[in-house]
Amino acid sequence: MSAHADNHAHDDDHGHHHKETFVTKYIFSQDHKMIAKQYLITGTIMGVIGVLMSMMFRMQIAWPEEPNVLFEALLGKWAPDGVMDADIYLALVTIHGTIMVFFVLTAGLSGTFSNLLIPLQIGARDMASGFLNMVSYWLFFLSSVIMVISLFVEAGPAAAGWTIYPPLSALPLAQGGSGMGMTLWLVSMAIFIASSLLGSLNYVVTVINLRTKGMSMTRLPLTIWAFFVTAVIGIISFPVLLSAALLLIMDRSFGTSFFLSDIFIQGEVLHYQGGSPVLFEHLFWFLGHPEVYIVILPAMGLVSEIMASNSRKPIFGYRAMIASILAIAFLSTIVWGHHMFISGMNPFLGSVFTFTTLLIAIPSAVKAFNWITTLWKGNLQMNPAMLFSIGFVSTFITGGLTGIILGDSALDINVHDTYFVVAHFHLVMGISALYGMFAGIYHWYPRMFGRMLNKNLGYIHFWVTAVCAYGVFFPMHFIGMAGLPRRYYTNSNFPLFDDTANANVIITMFALVGGVVQIVYLYNFFASIFYGKKAVQNPWKSTTLEWTAPVEHMHGNWPGEIPHVHRWAYDYSKPGHDVDFVPQNIPLKEGEEELQH
Amino acid sequence: MTALLTIIVLVFILIAIWQMVKIFDLAQAKNESSTSGVATDKDNTINGYLMMGFLAFIYIITIVSFVKWGDLPLMSNSASEHGPTIDNLMIISMVIIFFVQTVTQFLLHYFAYKYKGEKGKKALFFADNNKLEAIWTIIPVIVLAGLIIYGLSTWINIMGVDESDDPLVVELYAQQFNWKARYGGADNTLGKANVRLIDIDRANILGLDESDPNAQDDIITTELHLPVGRPVLFKMRSQDVLHSAYMPHFRAQMNCVPGMITQFGFTPTVTTSEMRETPQMIEKIQNINNIRVEKSKKLVAKGEDALERYEFDYLLLCNKICGKSHYNMQMKIVVETQEEYDAWIAEQKEFKNSLVN
Numbered sequence: 001m002s003a004h005a006d007n008h009a010h011d012d013d014h015g016h017h018h019k020e021t022f023v024t025k026y027i028f029s030q031d032h033k034m035i036a037k038q039y040l041i042t043g044t045i046m047g048v049i050g051v052l053m054s055m056m057f058r059m060q061i062a063w064p065e066e067p068n069v070l071f072e073a074l075l076g077k078w079a080p081d082g083v084m085d086a087d088i089y090l091a092l093v094t095i096h097g098t099i100m101v102f103f104v105l106t107a108g109l110s111g112t113f114s115n116l117l118i119p120l121q122i123g124a125r126d127m128a129s130g131f132l133n134m135v136s137y138w139l140f141f142l143s144s145v146i147m148v149i150s151l152f153v154e155a156g157p158a159a160a161g162w163t164i165y166p167p168l169s170a171l172p173l174a175q176g177g178s179g180m181g182m183t184l185w186l187v188s189m190a191i192f193i194a195s196s197l198l199g200s201l202n203y204v205v206t207v208i209n210l211r212t213k214g215m216s217m218t219r220l221p222l223t224i225w226a227f228f229v230t231a232v233i234g235i236i237s238f239p240v241l242l243s244a245a246l247l248l249i250m251d252r253s254f255g256t257s258f259f260l261s262d263i264f265i266q267g268e269v270l271h272y273q274g275g276s277p278v279l280f281e282h283l284f285w286f287l288g289h290p291e292v293y294i295v296i297l298p299a300m301g302l303v304s305e306i307m308a309s310n311s312r313k314p315i316f317g318y319r320a321m322i323a324s325i326l327a328i329a330f331l332s333t334i335v336w337g338h339h340m341f342i343s344g345m346n347p348f349l350g351s352v353f354t355f356t357t358l359l360i361a362i363p364s365a366v367k368a369f370n371w372i373t374t375l376w377k378g379n380l381q382m383n384p385a386m387l388f389s390i391g392f393v394s395t396f397i398t399g400g401l402t403g404i405i406l407g408d409s410a411l412d413i414n415v416h417d418t419y420f421v422v423a424h425f426h427l428v429m430g431i432s433a434l435y436g437m438f439a440g441i442y443h444w445y446p447r448m449f450g451r452m453l454n455k456n457l458g459y460i461h462f463w464v465t466a467v468c469a470y471g472v473f474f475p476m477h478f479i480g481m482a483g484l485p486r487r488y489y490t491n492s493n494f495p496l497f498d499d500t501a502n503a504n505v506i507i508t509m510f511a512l513v514g515g516v517v518q519i520v521y522l523y524n525f526f527a528s529i530f531y532g533k534k535a536v537q538n539p540w541k542s543t544t545l546e547w548t549a550p551v552e553h554m555h556g557n558w559p560g561e562i563p564h565v566h567r568w569a570y571d572y573s574k575p576g577h578d579v580d581f582v583p584q585n586i587p588l589k590e591g592e593e594e595l596q597h
Numbered sequence: 598m599t600a601l602l603t604i605i606v607l608v609f610i611l612i613a614i615w616q617m618v619k620i621f622d623l624a625q626a627k628n629e630s631s632t633s634g635v636a637t638d639k640d641n642t643i644n645g646y647l648m649m650g651f652l653a654f655i656y657i658i659t660i661v662s663f664v665k666w667g668d669l670p671l672m673s674n675s676a677s678e679h680g681p682t683i684d685n686l687m688i689i690s691m692v693i694i695f696f697v698q699t700v701t702q703f704l705l706h707y708f709a710y711k712y713k714g715e716k717g718k719k720a721l722f723f724a725d726n727n728k729l730e731a732i733w734t735i736i737p738v739i740v741l742a743g744l745i746i747y748g749l750s751t752w753i754n755i756m757g758v759d760e761s762d763d764p765l766v767v768e769l770y771a772q773q774f775n776w777k778a779r780y781g782g783a784d785n786t787l788g789k790a791n792v793r794l795i796d797i798d799r800a801n802i803l804g805l806d807e808s809d810p811n812a813q814d815d816i817i818t819t820e821l822h823l824p825v826g827r828p829v830l831f832k833m834r835s836q837d838v839l840h841s842a843y844m845p846h847f848r849a850q851m852n853c854v855p856g857m858i859t860q861f862g863f864t865p866t867v868t869t870s871e872m873r874e875t876p877q878m879i880e881k882i883q884n885i886n887n888i889r890v891e892k893s894k895k896l897v898a899k900g901e902d903a904l905e906r907y908e909f910d911y912l913l914l915c916n917k918i919c920g921k922s923h924y925n926m927q928m929k930i931v932v933e934t935q936e937e938y939d940a941w942i943a944e945q946k947e948f949k950n951s952l953v954n
Contacts, residue, residue, distance in 0.1 A: 086921045086922065086924065087921050090918065090920075090921070090923070160918065161918045165838075165839050165917075165918075166838075167837065167838045167839070167855055168838040168839065168918065168919060168920060171837075171838070174773065174837060174838050174919075174920055175920045175921065176921075260855070260856070261855060261856025261857075262791060262792045262793070262836075262855055262856040263792065263836065263837055263855050263856075264772075264792035264793075264795050264804070264836045264837065265773070265836070265837040265838075267797065269792060269793050269795070274856075275856065276854070276856060276857065277839055277854055277855065277856070278854060278857070311712075311720060312714070312719070312720040313720040313721065313722070313723065314722065314723070314724040315724075316723065316724065316725070316726075317724075317725060317726075317729075317730055318724065318725070319725070320730045342841070342850050342851050342852055343852050343854070344833075344851065344852050344854045344857060344859035347752065347753070347756035347757070350752060350756070351749050351752060351753065354745065354748055354749060354752065355745055355749070358741045358744060358745050358748075359741070361737055361741055362734060362737045362738060362741065365733060365734075365737040366730065366733060366734055366737075368701065369701075369729075369733040370730075371705075372701065372704050372705050372708060373723075373729065375705070375708035375709060375712060376708055376712070376721075376723070377712060377720060377721035377723065378708075378712045378714075378720045378721070379712065379714045379715065379718045379719060379720040380641065380645075380709060380712050380713050380714045381635070381636050381641065381714045382636045382640055382641045382643075382644035382645065382709075382713060382714065383635060383636045383640075386636075387644060390648070390705065390706075390709050393705055394651075394655070394702060394705055394706070397697075397698065397701050397702065397705075398655075398698060398702070401694040401697060401698055402694065404690055404693070404694060404741075404744065405687065405690050405691075405694070408686070408690065408744065408745075408748040408752075409748065409749075409752045410682075410683055410686060410748050410749075410751035410752040410755060411683060411686060411687055411690065411748070413683065413755070413848060413849065413850050414671065414683060414687075414845060414848045414849075414850065416841075416850055416916070417841060417843075417916045417917060418916070446634075452633065452634030452635075453634060454634065455634050455635070455636065455640070457614070459640075459644065463647060463651075466651060467651075467654060470654070470655060470658055471658070474658050474659070474662055475658075475662050475665075475666060477662075478662055478666035478667070478669050478670060479666070479669060481669065481670035481671065481672065482666075482669035482670055482671060483671050483843075483845035483914075485843065485914060485915075485916040487918045487923060487924075488923065488924035489923070489924040490924055491924070493924065493925040493927070494912070494914070494927070495885060495889065495904075495907035496885070496907075496909075496912060498885045498888045498889060498892075498907070499669060499881065499884055499885050499888060500666075500669060501888065502888075503665075503666055503669075519610060519611070519614075520614055523611055523614050523615075527615075532634075533633060533634055535634075536633075539633070539634065539635055540635070570724065572720065572722075573719050573720040573721070573722050574722050575722055580719055580720065595724055595725070
């Protein structure tokens with residue numbers, strides 16, 4: 001492995017610590033572990049905003065147009081006398097989606113764990129470029145700040161849905177939120193994409209070049225495989241969203257007609273001619289669909305790792321797991337059209353996308369069965385991280401199965417853009433990815449902060465969240481199948497849907513409880529940084545390299561030489577050993593065979 | 598004031614959590630491993646049982662949802678010729694989904710319960726089995742192949758409009774935030790139109806080409822009337838932003854895109870009055886009206902007007918976010934006999950007579 005030669009160059013670093021100021025250590029840090037924590041905490045703050053928004057619009061749906069003190073306190077002029085305004089309802093839905101998908105589940109999840117785990121698990125001193133890594137975080141921070149600022153502009157934040165389809169998003173005449181709010185949204189996203197690309201390039205280069213001696217690709221933990229493939233998908237698809245955003249900026253500000261044609265609005269004909277909103281949909285979903293895999297693949301990687309460690313068993317079907325990650329990654333780039341079956345594109349294209357979309361169910365099914373088999377005859381340690389991992393598989397199956405309906409163009413006709421879709425994607429990529437993220441946080445918290453999270457709070461957090469998640473999204477399928485469209489400020493203009501009102505109240509109740517219980521987690525997270533019990537070096541008795549590094553963070557990760565790797569990442573309960581785990585840096589015993597994976 | 602109260606409540610919740618944790622920790626202080634943050638055998642046992650409890654919860658919420666809301670879905674009351682094929686495919690898919698869901702959730706949670714950890718136990722070193730992998734690759738392949746073939750043939754049948762059986766051509770015209778319908782008139786041919794020709798002063802609201810002979814007898818309405826049993830071909834236009842023409846009872850939906858004409862065709866099979874008479878619909882409407890009566894009582898108590906009694910009508914809804922009043926963009930659809938339709942259309946003004954000079 002030529003890679004380890006590079007690492008030796010760093011070996012001189014250890015021993016003498018650089019003198020660090022507060023600013024270089026905590027703010028403009030180039031250390032991957034600090035950057036991971038920065039991503040996590042920024043993502044958490046954005047997550048709080050996103051969840052709070054969802055609780056507000058859920059209350060509006062359950063008790064439409066009723067005065068609410070919370071609205072009055074938080075929405076100000078957008079809730080005169082405490083009654084939510086219809087424009088701000090759409091803005092809340094839009095920004096909730098944007099924040100959760102990009103700022104929490106892309107940057108917060110992938111940014112945190114790729115940064116923390118890639119160098120530690122492959123045995124590298126740091127990322128290939130610490131500087132680019134720092135720039136990547138600060139661009140993310142900047143884009144977060146701009147997104148938050150956009151909430152306060154005069155005419156309101158972007159409100160065209162997180163998919164910002166033009167012409168609605170392009171014309172301030174069509175909607176107040178399409179003025180300054182949308183400009184800031186686009187600027188924020190453009191910066192976010194730059195951040196994401198810098199991060200992804202760094203991850204790919206690091207995984208390819210900086211693996212320690214003995215760390216072949218087939219000895220990598222599945223976490224690294226997932227982060228690596230995620231970064232590759234990001235590099236392929238995010239630039240397309242950037243181009244869509246730039247073209248939209250041009251249509252909005254410089255009078256071009258990429259996405260606009262033949263528009264008559266508010267009594268005047270606009271000059272746009274020859275563009276097509278369908279083109280925007282293609283560009284958007286060319287990122288938009290891979291994006292859901294950018295969100296879910298890292299969660300899958302984390303869950304695979306945590307399940308194996310807590311089952312005290314090798315992950316079942318390591319090679320099949322890698323193959324299915326690669327298959328999902330490949331297919332994810334050729335299924336975007338299933339968001340557009342009824343967009344007006346040629347129905348023949350719809351047939352092609354139905355075919356590719358349903359194919360994705362195959363690698364997904366393989367993964368689900370492999371996780372279940374990993375539990376079989378294990379010795380399951382029910383740590384909070386393990387509970388969230390099992391919860392992940394549960395919601396991934398429940399949410400994934402309804403994809404068979406939505407991916408089928410004929411069935412999509414009638415449930416497209418109804419609550420059925422909302423229920424589907426929240427379970428399969430929203431809740432699942434969030435569970436993956438929580439699992440990762442509970443599992444690697446000792447590695448990040450040197451202290452343990454309180455497990456009893458973790459149990460409360462998991463069980464209440466798990467019940468609420470199903471309580472919210474299971475009934476939602478039914479009101480979707482009843483034909484209730486999403487993004488309606490109130491359903492009271494449609495007596496036809498009056499019989500869905502009680503379901504909506506129940507959903508909102510679960511959502512409120514589920515939202516409030518996150519306070520338990522936030523308390524646990526922040527209090528444990530200071531008061532948590534001190535962690536030991538390898539609290540979960542795992543095999544991967546990050547647990548061979550000292551608890552105290554240090555530049556370069558390991559004092560002395562970087563550990564060499566002699567086996568795959570999943571030697572749990574291997575016959576012939578006294579302990580039920582054999583770390584990757586332990587050489588094979590005499591006569592011991594490494595499994596041919 | 599409310600903000601302050603909220604903050605105080607939150608602070609109390611935090612203090613409560615803190616105290617609860619202290620109690621937990623004190624109770625477990627004797628046992629070193631229980632405070633280390635790593636699960637003990639007792640934790641494994643409790644959570645193992647909770648996993649079975651959660652499995653029961655998933656099953657219960659499934660059953661409750663079906664009992665409570667199972668009659669909501671639009672699955673048996675389709676009013677178009679292709680509707681039953683979609684519903685059929687939907688039911689087949691649902692059966693497959695619920696079978697797989699029930700089995701896999703059982704395995705997942707049962708294993709989590711059955712193999713909960715104990716000190717000193719050793720897990721089975723079971724890393725690979727190509728036969729198993731092959732089984733759960735091939736089974737989904739077969740099932741999905743079936744669904745793909747069925748789905749695609751349904752899709753192609755629905756989307757392929759056969760112009761030879763003389764469909765009634767109707768334009769659906771979307772704008773923030775209402776719908777218009779345009780009929781081709783006696784020649785069943787829509788006149789040329791473009792938003793650039795809109796002349797509000799002359800009441801040419803859809804931008805029809807006044808010089809086009811085909812446009813002269815076009816009829817623009819705010820209600821959509823369709824004769825039962827005759828194929829309809831909708832041509833959709835939008836003048837401002839994306840809209841989506843969603844007609845759930847006909848299992849029909851297509852986006853309306855500014856700058857292009859999209860289309861969707863179906864054949865209505867059940868008239869509005871027939872639909873109102875079906876036992877299912879009678880029950881549904883009765884249920885809705887009971888809900889409305891209850892709501893009205895509360896409204897009247899507050900000094901507001903009671904809600905009107907609801908009578909069923911087919912609807913065209915906007916189902917693509919289109920701005921502030923997206924939630925109230927609808928048009929009534931009336932399916933009626935050919936005679937009723939003919940009588941209705943005869944009462945409508947032709948385009949050439951509707952212009953203001």
